[in-house]
Amino acid sequence: MGHVEDRWYKVIKHPGGRKERVKSDLFGKGMRYRVRYIGPDGRERSQSFPDRAKRDADAFLVSTETDKLRGSYVDPSAGRLTFAEYAESWLRTRSFDESTREVTEHRVRKHLLPFFGSRQLGAIKPGHIREWDAALVGKLAPATRAVIFAHLRTILGAAVDDERIAKNPCSAKSVTAPRPVQRRVVPLRYDQVSAIRGGLAQRYRAMVDLGAGCGLRQGEILGLGVDDIDLDAGWVHVSRQVKLVRSRLVFGLPKNDRDRRVPLPDSVALVLRQHIDDFPPVSLTLP
Structure with a gap:
């Protein structure tokens, strides 16, 4: 069990058993009260408190001993x-x-x-x-x-x-976590998507079809290989994406590290067939 030591006073025992409380050599110097206790690891520890803080020292000792019993003790020096x-x-x-x-x-x-x-x-x-x-x-x-x-x-x-x-x-109850404003998702209209597609160079228009028709993200579209597309069965296998990491392009897994199969509409399949004919696939190696 720990105890609170008053460093400004000491007790002198006189012959006959009489005790007298007198000022120590540390009187008026530094912290007055020192709580001494044994930690869960068996090592002695201490915590000092100033003059007129005896109540705080007692409360610290009680709290420390209670935390030790509960198994929730944390060494103050660790913080x-x-x-x-x-x-x-x-x-x-x-x-x-x-x-x-x-x-x-x-x-x-x-x-x-x-x-x-x-x-x-x-x-x-x-x-x-x-x-x-x-x-x-x-x-x-x-x-x-x-x-x-x-x-x-x-x-x-x-x-x-x-x-x-x-x-x-x-x-803590007094801390309120900030919350993002919930905004309604408004999909682009067909004419807007068509306008975006029409504004791109021919080489990149198939990206709009994959995004709007299959729901692929930009990085997933950039990472799509010809072997990932089953034009006959009507499926797209999303197995990778292209990311920018520390200013370098790299391959990575899709979001949440999960690949997936996505239905391929006939209209998008038609665009991809033409795209492959116009711009033959090339091999690409990234980290």
């Missing part, structure tokens, strides 16, 4: 790591698709590190989260704020898992 140090470690060890990693690194370093970087993990409070988010209102779109907030919550959640902090300040 002294700065957010910047922990965030860089999180980025380095987190499993990401490379294109996702690049975007995430940019967001964390541009929007999180300037505000939180120098703060210790254990010192980040819900009020800091609210202050940071309020400063971004009007500067970033709600959808962007929501994504960056999700990064912050995930990083601090990982710090909880790593027993750096006891709880995630992003999960």
Whole structure:
């Protein structure tokens, strides 16, 4: 069991058993109260408090002993790591698709590190989260704020898992996560799609047909090979996409790392047959 030590006073025992409380050599110097306790690992730890903070020292001791019994104890020194140090470690060890990693690194370093970087993990409070988010209102779109907030919550959640902090300040009741504005999706009209198609060079018009007729994304259209198209059976096999990662074009798996088969309308198949005749496929190698 721990105890609270008053470093400004000491007890002297006199002959006969009488005890006297007198000032120590440390009287008036530094922190007055020191909480001493044994951590779950068997090592002695301490936490100091100033004069007139005896109640805070007692509360810390009670809280610490309670957390030890519950199995939720977190070493206060573990939270002294700065957010910047922990965030860089999180980025380095987190499993990401490379294109996702690049975007995430940019967001964390541009929007999180300037505000939180120098703060210790254990010192980040819900009020800091609210202050940071309020400063971004009007500067970033709600959808962007929501994504960056999700990064912050995930990083601090990982710090909880790593027993750096006891709880995630992003999960506090007083913190409201930003939400993107829900907008109605309005598909382009046929005349609009036709106008876009007509404005492209002949070589690229089939891309519009694949996008509008099969629902393929831009990167999936660019990554489509002739072997992925079954003109006779009427199917398109989406197995890859072309991505831009750190200014380099690379092949990657489709979104969510899942390939799929998409029905191929006769009208789009007709366009693709003509496209293959006009622009014969060529071999292409990318990382």
